[in-house]
Amino acid sequence: MKRGRPPAFDRTTALAAATRLFWEHGYEATTIGELTRAMDIKPGSLYAAFGDKKSLFKEVVHAYGLSPVGAFIGTALEEERTAHGAFRRILREAAAVYPDPSHPAGCLTISAATNVTVQDADISTFLSDLRNANLAAFETRLTTAQRQGELSAAANPRALAAYFAAIIQGMSQRARDGATATELTETAELALAAWPPAQG
Numbered sequence: 001m002k003r004g005r006p007p008a009f010d011r012t013t014a015l016a017a018a019t020r021l022f023w024e025h026g027y028e029a030t031t032i033g034e035l036t037r038a039m040d041i042k043p044g045s046l047y048a049a050f051g052d053k054k055s056l057f058k059e060v061v062h063a064y065g066l067s068p069v070g071a072f073i074g075t076a077l078e079e080e081r082t083a084h085g086a087f088r089r090i091l092r093e094a095a096a097v098y099p100d101p102s103h104p105a106g107c108l109t110i111s112a113a114t115n116v117t118v119q120d121a122d123i124s125t126f127l128s129d130l131r132n133a134n135l136a137a138f139e140t141r142l143t144t145a146q147r148q149g150e151l152s153a154a155a156n157p158r159a160l161a162a163y164f165a166a167i168i169q170g171m172s173q174r175a176r177d178g179a180t181a182t183e184l185t186e187t188a189e190l191a192l193a194a195w196p197p198a199q200g
Contacts, residue, residue: 014039019060023104026114027057027123064108069097083145088192094168095184098175106172135165155196167191
């Protein structure tokens, strides 16, 4: 006869509840009490299953990065044949994903960093490292595009990467402020108009 109790909660469901809270309120403003209520578990179970709040948050961010709403940037960079095609897809998908009412507005890794205190500086660093990894991936793709003649020699891949990163972060915040997919699509198209010419 099998002994022992089965798990008292479904880990995936609990993680989804934690994700929504962190996404809506940010890391700092989300309390353990709110997490345990939303996840429908006791504090002891949370600590036993996920470790502390920081460990739970890092697991949430990892899971988010593998989900369709968190992975669309990397997917576009991998799948599109041209850099222009990749950034066009990224911006247009951001315009659709960020205001989607099926989840909290914006991007988790952008919005969760709001108001992080000095005591949790490692969380700020963790999130900025993720955003900077995206920036580095942008620059790499644009540098390759320049080498292949898709961008002119006069183009500045680093500045262009920073520009698109700033646009995407701004779109996330606008979505949190209530911007619609229509407005964000207009922003995306304006940003794409800044794309430099190909090698002449």
